[in-house]
Amino acid sequence: MKKFLTPLILGTALALPAFGAASAADDTLTIGVATAQTGSLAPFDGPVIEGFKIAVDEINEAGGIDGKIKIETIDKDVRSDAAQTSIATQELVDAGVDVLVLPCDADPAFAAASISGAAQIPAFSTCASSPTLPVMGGDYMFANFPGDNVQATVSAKWAFDQGHRSAYLLYSPDTQYTTLPLYFGDVFEALGGKILGKATYKLDQQDFSAEVTKIKALDPQPDVIMTSAYEPNFPAFIKQLRAAGVRSQVIGSDGIDSPTTFSLGEAAEGVVFSTAGHPTAGSPLEKFNKLYEEKMGKKSETVFNAIGYDLVKVIAAAVKEAGTTDSVALRDAIANLENVQGATSLITYKGTMGMPVREVSLVRVKDGKRELVGQPSPDADLIPAPRMQ
DSSP: OOOOOOOOOTTOOOOOTTOOOOOOOTTEEEEEEEEOSSSTTHHHHHHHHHHHHHHHHHHHHTTSBTTTBEEEEEEEEOTTOHHHHHHHHHHHHHTTOSEEEEOSSHHHHHHHHHHHHHHTOOEEESSOOOTHHHHHHOTTEEOOSOOHHHHHHHHHHHHHHTTOOEEEEEEOTTSSGGGHHHHHHHHHHHHTOEEEEEEEOOTTOOOOHHHHHHHHHOSSOOSEEEEOOOTTHHHHHHHHHHHTTOOOEEEEOGGGOSHHHHTSGGGGTTOEEEESOOOOTTOHHHHHHHHHHHHHSSOOOSTHHHHHHHHHHHHHHHHHHHTSOOHHHHHHHHHTOOOEEOSSSEEBOTTSTTOOBOOOEEEEEETTEEEEEEOOOOOTTTOOOOOOO
């Protein structure tokens, strides 16, 4: 994946045309962006910030939010580290920002949530999807991505509808996100399916021979193997699984919505995963992808570009609704937003306790490309409650 890397020393403002230093002026919204532009989360935060910048430029070139409020940012690279995220967040709070943007993972976002909450500054994770994030993070913490429990509900229902009746779960207890398969298991069993087994792995693991051996020894083989492993775990796992001759349907999640997955050849063929959007003909996402190519000089290779664009649109909608850049008023406005048009879908926060209601797409890897499986609405009665770890 090509990364949009920001070569910053912590505490230094990013010098790009649409970005600048914090301002206390009434006609300026200052966003503190503490994201992982280097390190393990960079393949996600990097593309998000590309789309984020496109939206900021677009709004500023049109005269600002509602034609009058310009957006400025202070950017800090937290290097995919929770401690650095906390440090950067405190520095941004001290700089007087109006809104905070935090990394694409619940764990570093958790580390900063108490700081943003104490300062009464609304904060978004770029693409963390754990439904525990706003629950544990407090009233000022918001997500910007379909929840793990919602994605798992869509995936499990699809699997069951395909006639699959047995599943094996591979997850990691190392992060909130990588426990997503447990939600899948809850829904799959509620529908009448059977979980044949579970295995765990470490985030730095590259040898999956033990886990693959367990799966291969099952008789009968599971109809489905569900995992939320992402780079570098997923490529290692799927290659070793297929090399061992296991042909079960593999279902993943948004963490593998990356060019790497589509470059794995035969090993990834037929893998289905949930993500935040798919550019159908005439859709807002198709329009955004054309805009991205025009602005960046390359094709968008991941939905995370559009997720960054959507985040700015949500923030702008909240400013317009609140009629002010006051952080407390913005928090209340965000919590009551309905049907904000993003590049990926309509986005609603009203009545959601900080997790957005937005579209989930199921995508299949076919011949190294994306094939849309469907964009179903999850049955609300099936969605599991957040797992508090």
